[in-house]
Structure formats: structure tokens, C-alpha cells
Amino acid sequence: MGKVGIIGVGQSAFVRGYPGSIRELAFDGFKECMQDAAITTKDIDASIICSAPEYDKQRSAAGVFAEYLGLVPQPTFYLESLCSSSSMGLRTAYSLVKSGLHDVVAVIGFQKMSEISSAESQERMGRGADIQWESPFGTMMPAYYAMYARAHMAAYGTTPDDLALIRVKAATYGQINEKAVYRKGVTFEMFSDPESPMSNPVASPLRVGDCCANADGSSCVIVANEEKAKAFCKKPVWILGLGAASTAVNLPGRDLFTGLTVAQQAGEQAYRMAGVTAKDIDVAEVHDCFTIAEMMAYENLGFAKPGEGKELIKSKETYKEGSIPVNVDGGLLSKGHPIGATGGSQIRTIVLQLRGEAGEMQVKDPEIGLVHNIGGVGLYGNVSILGR
Amino acid sequence: MGKKKKEVDDRFKKFGTVSFTSITKVNDFIDYLEKGKVMASKCKDCGLVFFPPRADCYQCLTSNMEWIEVSGTGKLVSYSKLEFAPVGFGDDLPYAIALLDYGDYKVFGRIADGVPEEEIAVGMDMKTVANELPNGQLNYVFQKA
């Protein structure tokens, strides 16, 4: 059985309040991907639609999208693992292709978070955890990640200032990414300026500047077997390693609070499958839904030892010119986080980097890239390693 | 018509500021809370202790559970004080969610309103206490041991 390659990537601009319906939003990412792959819809054997359904009014969006995108009568289905849905989509597409069942599969991620009112969204936010035992206490995503931040600070002496540096980096690249929802710069000083919204507390110790931007957006990744990939594509990017893991949704079922076990486990699996180590990664996209999440990713993926993630950002090693560039497209923090579309957008960034097509964001001659995509508060973890 | 309506055991709707669950096999948790007790469940077959409590043991594939009281003190693993809240929780602000480690199990909940933030530190000993909320709902909170 041959290799599995990525032959096309695309995404919509990530925006606040997309002025169209969800099928039209999906079209934007699909169109860019199809133009990139330079194939026709007849060449695609199946589609996987990835999203968090609680934001949709449309029931079972897969059929609606497949028709709108010209992907009928081929099989289509819906896949959900919260914020890591489209990385799980890549994993599923890989297995469909590797098994020989299909030659070419499209992984389409989307989220129109503005599809529902902000009150409805707030209400859903409250149900983002274990609804029987934890949501009745009034929990929110930022507060859970804040608990990880607090534990990391207590164990390793990490500070809110260290976390602010991660946001400053994200905003550096968000400014040069035309797809990003947040295009403005963020300075370190804003975090201590009471006049700046960045300094406002959300859930201690996290502030507004530590939290990612909600957005509407779509993404698309087209996966093909080796034969088709070589026939269709001049620069296929190969899927070298895939890892995935889960853990208890409620915190009492967990043992680690200074990192995410799902990221450690998915990372180990992906490294093993690819036959590489953290040192071999030339460019990475990590799931920075909050600044602390990127800090933990450094450590969980082996870019830094536990507790030493702060040194990596302080020394700017995760900037474009550093030893391990991370989220040089603005990350979720500045590019935005349309849940189901996020993984596909991360994969797109790495594919463009490996092809040398990342423009102003291009790091120097990368050969191997990594995508770390987390669902929920470390509930699901996917790590994908891609290579030229 | 005229048929007697089947009684629904929805005691769990009393749990927390806003409950999202009403029917569960561990509804007795609420009765214990009313009596001032916070309970975990223990599998009679293998001895595993579960918090949050559960009706079924995945290890034994049995449902042979007994209630045990969450007693003594746990160590504060982490906490966060919220400045924003989901719909329905705004009147409670600000409040802190937290996790205590009792060794055999951990308990997720809220820190009692009266505990000043400057006295809260990761690693400190706290105890879990049943609590009635201003809206008549029940939960439990962590107090300094």
C-alpha cells in the first residue's frame, strides 16, 4: 500500500459575521482548494463534512453541502470531535484512501459561529463541559484552560507575562495573514494597560488577550492515494504520521493539569508512525485557543521540556526565524477559531509552508511540519505530521 | 384520558445554579445533598471509587454501587475566578471553580463565596461542604480546612 498525499488546500477568510449561509461559507474554502488542486468534482470519491453541530440550524449539513459543492452522488457524512473535527476528518480520509476504498477524499471543515445569537452561543458555552456534573457550577472554556494555566504557574513559575508573549507573537503574524480575523498588532504593554481591552480579566489568570477570536470560516483539504497524488499534483505533501487520543471530559477523571495527555499521546503516536522526533519538525501549527494552550503544546510535543515552554517564547525560538517556528500564520489567537474549520486551516498553513508558498509567513526551507489540533479542553487530541 | 400520569423521578434538576440534567440513576445524590452530605460512589465488586458518582462500573460491567461520603480534606489542584458567566449564572459572579484531590478521587466544584482570593493557594487543604444556593438549588462548595 502506497503513501497518502494532500493535493489541495483552501480556506475562506476567517471573519466575524459571515454575510451568507453555511453552504455558501463552505463554498469559499472548497473553491480555493479545488483551484489549488486543479481537479474536478468528478475526481473526488467522497466528502467528509467536519463541524460542531450545536452551532448549526441545518440538521445533517453533509448532504446539503455535497449537493451545493457538486459532490453528489458520491458518499458524504458528518464528523464531529469539537475543535479538532477537521483533523479527525484528515485521519478518517487517510484510512478511507489507505484501505483502497476511495482514491480521493475531500475533508471540508466549517463553522458559522454567528449562525446563532450571542445569547444562544453563551448558553451553548455553558454546556461545553460535562453537563451533568460540571456545567451546573457555571463553567466556561476559558475558565477550564485558566485552571491549567494556574496549575502550570504553580508548578513551574510560569507567569501571565510569559503567556502575553505568546499573544504578541500570534498578532505579529495575524497582521500579515490576509485570512485572519484579527489583523491588529498586540504589544506586551497592552496587557498591563487598564485602558486596553487586552488586559481585562476573563477567568483568572487569563485575560482577554489570552483568548482566541471567535470567527466564521471554512477550510478544505483534499487527500489522495500515491498514484493519484502524483498524477494530479506537482508538489504533493505526504501524510507521514497521525496520532489521536481522548481523555475524561470531567476534570476529576484526569491526573495531569500542567499539560494535555491527549497531546502527549497523539504526538508520540504521530512521531512513531512518521519515524521522526520533535527535533525533526521544521514548522508547526498548534492549537492556541488560549495562550496557555500553546505553552503546553511546546512541552507536550517535546519542543521544550515540561516547565520550560516559557524559555522558548522568551528567546523567540517559536518565531519565524527561530529553531521551531510555531503558528506563524497568527494561530487561533489572531487568525481566529471557527471550530470545525480550524484543523483544515492549520493543515493548509503547513502544506503551504512545505511547498514554499507561504509568502510573507514562509519559514526557511521546511521539510517536515506538524499540526496539533485539540478538541474541547484537552478532551480530544490529534497530531498530524506532514512532509514533502 | 383519565390515566394516572407516571411519576418522573427528576430530582437531579435541583443540582447547581442551572441544572442541565433531570433524570439520572444517581438521583439519590440530591437526597444526600439535602441532608448536608456530598457522596461519591464505590463499586462493590472491584472497589473503584468514582467521583462524580456513577451508576455503572466499566471495569466490572456491573451496576453494584454503594454510596460513600466525601470526607476529610483534599488538596487544591487549581482554580479560576470567573469575571464572565454563561447564561443563567450571571447573578453568581464573581465565583471561582476549582478541583480538589482527595487521593483516591478528585472533586470538581466551586470555592465558597466567603473565602478571600488572597487566601487561596494551589496545594492548600480544603473540605467539600453541601450548600444551598439563593435560588433554592443545591450544590457543594470548597471551604478552607
Ligand SMILES: [Zn+2]
Ligand atoms: Zn467494578
